């Protein structure tokens with residue numbers, strides 16, 4: 001890497017928590033941040049899957065641990081943050097990636113699904129941001145990256161309440177960015193288009209025609225993969241983005257542009 005490039009994007013020794021970092025978009029972001037030198041905390045619910053993801057990173061030469069966490073529970077998030085501070089003494093980067101989706105006509109999803117999407121997708125982002133932000137405010141430095149969605153800004157059938165939680169994540173991003181700017185904490189969001197992961201695997205297996213229709217509507221003519229999202233996370237986690245805050249960046253193959 002050229003000296004200037006290294007200066008912009010180097011994350012050597014920076015501690016990064018990735019919620020839902022065990023698979024999909026979260027794992028791709030964890031790998032990318034680790035490639036740039038960050039020490040990774042995988043924070044998802046399944047202890048086995050978290051440990052496996054951390055092991056893969058360590059085997060690839062990175063520094064990584066897994067701390068089982070349920071982002072929808074304040075106590076669980078606070079315990080995770082305490083554990084990271086005990087272990088590594090600081091937190092430089094928080095990636096709020098954990099999320100779930102329930103599909104169905106907007107008026108037909110269950111109350112339980114509404115509660116789950118609200119508590120994981122929105123309240124989870126809030127709880128982790130507050131728990132980590134306290135520490136970042138004391139240090140007067142930090143980078144928070146929220147995973148929103150392209151459907152925060154456009155409507156698609158059968159994802160109505162989910163898209164509302166993601167629009168709220170983008171709005172929360174602006175509010176935290178505004179109030180934490182005096183503490184030099186940058187808060188931004190990434191809005192992925194449709195990315196092939198566990199989140200939609202079963203759905204696209206059952207509805208391959210939908211995957212084809214979606215790909216056709218995208219100027220770059222394909223659905224995304226998690227690695228399409230990860231490089232932007234390096235930028236938003238690094239000093240290169242010090243003058244950028246409150247934004248949602250769409251990574252969607254041009255879908256929302258046409």
Ligand code: NDP
Nearest residue numbers: 020024025044045046070071098099149194195197198199
């Ligand atoms: P996956 O289903 O592959 O991954 C979701 C991750 O979230 C898993 O690691 C899961 O681990 C974790 N998770 C779920 N609930 C919780 C919880 N309560 N606490 C902690 N971790 C939790 O999905 P993706 O990788 O596709 O999704 C990642 C993010 O990207 C989500 O926020 C999603 O909404 C968003 N997104 C995805 C798009 C796509 O097309 N795939 C498009 C736009 C946005 P575990 O179950 O072990 O907790």
